[in-house]
Amino acid sequence: MIVHVPQIGRVQCERCPIRHRAVCAKCDADELAHLDTIKAYRSWKAGETVVMEGEALDFAASVVAGCATLTRSLEDGRTQMVGLLMPSDFIGRPGRATAPYEVVAATDLTLCMFRREPFQALLAEMPHIRERLLEMSLDELDAAREWMLLLGRKTAREKVASLLLIVLRRSTLDTAGGAHAELPLSREAMAAYLGLTIETVSRQITALRKDGVITLQGNRGIECGDLFALAGEAGEDFDGSVIS
């Protein structure tokens, strides 16, 4: 079910915050001008459903602001998050008319949307978009496989540390080696992402706090003075550096 929230003011592509990372990253000025004519912004409040699993998907979109989740479910209600969409990430698949996943706004969310058919046409005309979409899909595939390693082989503590690390690496860095951030996910969403229960997530966060690896500010705020230490807890082979 699409919840209709008033569209926020349209931003010109040239000034768009995700201009250089989204599916349109490689487009030139002319192409952007064309995109400007067919795009539409729409917003959702945190918790609202954007698309239901199995529902018709008559659009493609980029996340402009906020955070959305992709989840798959079994009949009996067990659910697993299979993707976490941050600004510049893409929703939709050329040649596919129904959504294989449920899409939910994790925080307040704004999408830059294209109706399906015009977008298909765009893909045919603009090689820059096809190229960028391939790159982004391959990045998603790598991320999904990394997540498979986490789901299949990491302990609860390592899983929680890995997620915190992902969020912290995307956020403000303070003095050398430290960072703080607001979690975009509730405990329930974290559990769905990690293949755990909310109780276990809560216990592991508490444990990491008691062990001095992180400190908390309220339910959503986390701070970590030593990302290398956190990376160690996450079972990572490498360093605590920021992603590119």
Next chain:
Amino acid sequence: MIVHVPQIGRVQCERCPIRHRAVCAKCDADELAHLDTIKAYRSWKAGETVVMEGEALDFAASVVAGCATLTRSLEDGRTQMVGLLMPSDFIGRPGRATAPYEVVAATDLTLCMFRREPFQALLAEMPHIRERLLEMSLDELDAAREWMLLLGRKTAREKVASLLLIVLRRSTLDTAGGAHAELPLSREAMAAYLGLTIETVSRQITALRKDGVITLQGNRGIECGDLFALAGEAGEDFDGSVIS
């Protein structure tokens, strides 16, 4: 380490068994002719390593015959299979020079290989290959996400049933609703794929046999008289039909 096995006789692209499903599926006769000039076949015995994790990857390739596995590992040796490559599946990524996964021949394996630079050039010249690669990458992404649901939320019995179902659906169907196949994977490889131990895999296979869901012929042969029943055990929402 690449183990050098004598190349098997080169097959003309036109007569290639994976002609219509591989990365070259959309190519026309001229394009195939060009491919013919730059490809090379190479074979590996079951168990041999094709590429090590983190090693330089100076080629792209399609699986012509046999079955290969992609695995990611943690420092302490825990490993998770993140992909199972069957004939027509693709190895390698444009713009990436090192392998993020270990590639191992699960059965005797033959690849159709292209050196990296010529393949990059090909991608630039032949939109048909780019298009097909995008399609295949998106299919892989869907498969990876399906696997995330399995790893995060399914029980050991459901996991094993799911894997058997995948193998059986790819194989010969007998009378309505039944199928039999030779597993391309050892118990160890199955465990790596399912995020389980070999003992648990073995126990669950035994349990499915004792419950009359499947019958075994030796270590690798499995038969299932009722794929719908097996699909039920796998926790699938839908039917027991063959994949496209």
Next chain:
DNA sequence: CGGCCGGTTGATCTCAGTCAATGCGTGTGG
């Protein structure tokens, strides 16, 4: 004030992991 929602904490249970022994088929060397 009271109910609700999200999160934490505690007690107990259970499924899958661990450790260890055994079975079975195959190849090898005396």
Next chain:
DNA sequence: CCACACGCATTGACTGAGATCAACCGGCCG
């Protein structure tokens, strides 16, 4: 030809990490 070892799979006994069930806490809103 047999004896043995080796690789792979099975089976059993026990353990433990994380799930389950349940109580409780604190902030927020009507």
